[in-house]
Amino acid sequence: MTDIAALAQERTQIIADVLAGRIPKRVPVIPGITYEFAVEYAGLDLMTATWNPENFEPVCDKVCQDFYADVFPVIHLRFPALYKTLGAKNWVMGSQGFLQHPEVVGLLEEEYDEFIENPYNCIMEKVLPRIYKNLDTDPQTRSIVMAKAFYIFNEEFGNIGATAAKLSQKYGYGTANLFTAAPSAPFDFVADQLRGFRNMMLDVRRIPDKVEAAVKAATPLMIKMGWPATPLPNAAVFMPLHMAPFMREKDFARLYYPTFKETVEAFAKAGRQTLLFVEVDWMRYLDYLYDLPENTIMWFEFGDPKLVKEKLGKKHILTGFYPVTLLKTGTVQQCIDKAKEMLDILAPGGRYYFNFDKSPLTLDTVKPENLKAVLEYVAQNANY
Amino acid sequence: MIESKYYKTWEQYKAEHPEISEREEKAMAKRMQTYEEMMYGFVMFLLI
Numbered sequence: 001m002t003d004i005a006a007l008a009q010e011r012t013q014i015i016a017d018v019l020a021g022r023i024p025k026r027v028p029v030i031p032g033i034t035y036e037f038a039v040e041y042a043g044l045d046l047m048t049a050t051w052n053p054e055n056f057e058p059v060c061d062k063v064c065q066d067f068y069a070d071v072f073p074v075i076h077l078r079f080p081a082l083y084k085t086l087g088a089k090n091w092v093m094g095s096q097g098f099l100q101h102p103e104v105v106g107l108l109e110e111e112y113d114e115f116i117e118n119p120y121n122c123i124m125e126k127v128l129p130r131i132y133k134n135l136d137t138d139p140q141t142r143s144i145v146m147a148k149a150f151y152i153f154n155e156e157f158g159n160i161g162a163t164a165a166k167l168s169q170k171y172g173y174g175t176a177n178l179f180t181a182a183p184s185a186p187f188d189f190v191a192d193q194l195r196g197f198r199n200m201m202l203d204v205r206r207i208p209d210k211v212e213a214a215v216k217a218a219t220p221l222m223i224k225m226g227w228p229a230t231p232l233p234n235a236a237v238f239m240p241l242h243m244a245p246f247m248r249e250k251d252f253a254r255l256y257y258p259t260f261k262e263t264v265e266a267f268a269k270a271g272r273q274t275l276l277f278v279e280v281d282w283m284r285y286l287d288y289l290y291d292l293p294e295n296t297i298m299w300f301e302f303g304d305p306k307l308v309k310e311k312l313g314k315k316h317i318l319t320g321f322y323p324v325t326l327l328k329t330g331t332v333q334q335c336i337d338k339a340k341e342m343l344d345i346l347a348p349g350g351r352y353y354f355n356f357d358k359s360p361l362t363l364d365t366v367k368p369e370n371l372k373a374v375l376e377y378v379a380q381n382a383n384y
Numbered sequence: 385m386i387e388s389k390y391y392k393t394w395e396q397y398k399a400e401h402p403e404i405s406e407r408e409e410k411a412m413a414k415r416m417q418t419y420e421e422m423m424y425g426f427v428m429f430l431l432i
Contacts, residue, residue, distance in 0.1 A: 086430070106431070120388035120427075128430060153426050181425075182432055193431050220386055225428045229421070 004172040011070040011174030015234050015353070018317060019176075019273060021295050023350035027343065027382035028070045029375055030178070030319070032359040035076035036098055038063045040363035047097030050080050053159045060163055064171050066368075068375040071176045072164045075359060082152045085145060087134030090193055098362060106131045107194035109203070112210040115194070119217045127194060176234035178275045178297070183225035185260040186218040187211075188242045200243065204251050212255055219259045226263070228272040236275040236297055237267050245280040257288050268293035275299060278320070286311045301357045305345045317351050324356040327366035327374065335370045336377045343382050354378045391424055393417070 001009070010025070017024035035056070039049045042059040049055045060074045067073065078099045083091040094100040106127035107115055115122040129136035134145045167173070184192060190211070191200035203211050226237035241260075244252050264274045275297040282289065283303045289296075290312055300308060300320040308318060322342050326335055339354075346352045360366040385393070394417045398404055404412070 118388060120386050120391060123427065123431065124388075124390045128427070132430065150423070150426050153429065154422070183428075184432060189431070221428065224386060224424065 004169075007172035008168070008174060011172065012176070012234065013174075015070065015174045015176045018350060018353050019234055019236075019295065019297070021317070021351055023384050026384060027347050027378060028174070028353040029068055029379050030071050030176075030353050030355055031067070031069055031073050031375060032075045032355065033063055033067065033069075033073045034359050034361055035059070035074055036362050037360045037365070038074050041066075041368060045097065046362070047093070050078075050097070053156060056159055057163045057166070060167055061170075064167050067372055068379045070174050070379075071178075072168050072171075072173050074164075075179070076156075076160055077182075079152060079156045082149055082156070085134065085148050085152060086132040087145075088132055090131050096362070103196050103198065104131055104193055105196045105199060107190075109195075109199070109207075112207070112214055116210070116213045116217045119214075119221055131193060174234070177232060178234075178236040179238040180228065180232065180235050180272070181226040182238045182240070183222040183263065185239060185241055185244075185256065186215045186222050186263060187244075187256040187259065188240075189218050189222060190214050191243050197243075197246075201246065204247065204255060208251070208255065215255060215259050219262055222259075222263050223266045226267055226272070226274075228267070228270050231271060236273040238275045238277065239264070240277040241279055241282075244285060245282060249284065252285065252288075261288075261292060264292050264296060268296070273297055273317075277301075278303075283307065290315060292316070299355060305342065309346055309348075313346070313349065313351055317353070318346055319353050319355040320357050321346065322354070322356045322374075324358055324360055324366060327356075327360065327370040328364075330370060332370055332373045335374050339374045339377050340381075343378065347382060347384075350384070354382070390427075392420060394420075 011028070014024035014026060014028045015030070018028055035050070036046055038059045039046050039055070042062045044055060044059065049059070056076065063074055064072070078091060080093060080099065083099065089102070090104045091099045091101055107122070111122065111126055114126065135142050191197060195203060200211070228235070244256050247256060267274050273295055276299065278289070278298050278300045281302040282300070286308065289298060294315050295317055297317040297319065298312065300318065303321070305321040312318065322338060326338055330338070342354070360371065394413045397416065398409065
């Protein structure tokens with residue numbers, strides 16, 4: 001066996017151990033580095049480089065050379081060619097070349113019943129043409145726009161998959177895919193791009209029965225979206241959680257949690273773990289998180305890591321908490337000290353892999369030397 | 385399972401196309417359903 005193959009095998013094993021709740025040989029290092037950060041780090045212009053899929057491999061190669069990771073680390077999800085072709089209102093190019101997500105309303109209040117009756121029909125007929133203005137046209141033109149967009153979507157993801165496989169072989173990365181699909185919690189799905197944040201908060205108070213029915217109607221769509229077509233080793237469905245920290249607990253308990261739990265349980269029953277990105281602060285919901293299926297992976301942004309380790313650390317898989325902002329403001333030593341602190345709290349007993357509280361978005365959000373030092377430190381100093 | 389005129393399972397598709405022979409079905413079912421699933425995945429991606 002070559003050194004690279006042995007390295008890949010070792011990495012795959014420690015990830016498998018963590019995801020199964022076993023204590024691994026060492027703490028796996030699984031950072032998510034955005035393609036936008038990677039483009040700028042490689043010295044390319046963000047505004048133009050993301051238009052050309054041929055840039056993906058050399059840009060990622062540079063990141064793989066310079067930053068330690070146990071799994072291919074680059075995340076790429078937003079494609080300017082796709083959103084421009086569709087005339088997107090939900091993803092628009094910012095002045096620095098970063099795609100921005102403004103508040104949008106894809107579903108009007110008077111369309112709730114239509115959505116509840118048949119959500120997928122309603123998405124196709126009402127929501128998509130409202131959010132994507134180039135689909136709001138005659139059927140012939142719309143079919144051409146959809147054909148172009150579908151081609152771009154497959155071209156981009158095909159390129160990402162091929163590059164990830166190639167660089168995984170080159171650098172001996174472990175076999176793991178924690179982003180096999182990205183369904184939302186059903187409440188978040190209705191909130192994010194259908195009703196919008198502001199409207200959803202009003203709807204919860206004014207028409208909770210409609211919200212509840214819409215969230216229930218959306219649940220089979222979310223389950224289908226993340227449903228594992230084929231068994232994969234070390235695989236998880238990625239689910240970013242958005243709205244709960246902004247809700248009253250009684251609304252969360254009625255409108256958010258039941259279908260969220262149903263969705264995660266459906267994946268667990270099908271043999272697929274869920275990686276929850278627990279955005280903002282969920283400390284008042286830890287008992288709810290505890291009740292999710294064993295070995296649900298929870299990537300925390302804010303909160304008390306000691307409390308989370310104590311309450312959830314024997315049942316679930318934890319990651320996150322390390323404040324990525326420190327990589328911008330701290331010295332190398334301060335950043336390493338913070339890594340030690342996180343390891344001391346979260347690593348004992350296993351069920352933990354290292355990641356930051358969120359991904360560095362662009363080059364100006366961290367000092368690359370700090371990022372590099374922390375990843376190296378954890379890789380070298382977190383043996384069991 | 386979702387019900388929609390924009391998404392069909394193979395069984396639903398076959399029911400609408402009685403001209404498909406058993407021999408054809410063996411060759412086409414998996415491929416046709418794959419395209420259906422790909423389009424579903426694409427449409428839902430547009431809302432995340």
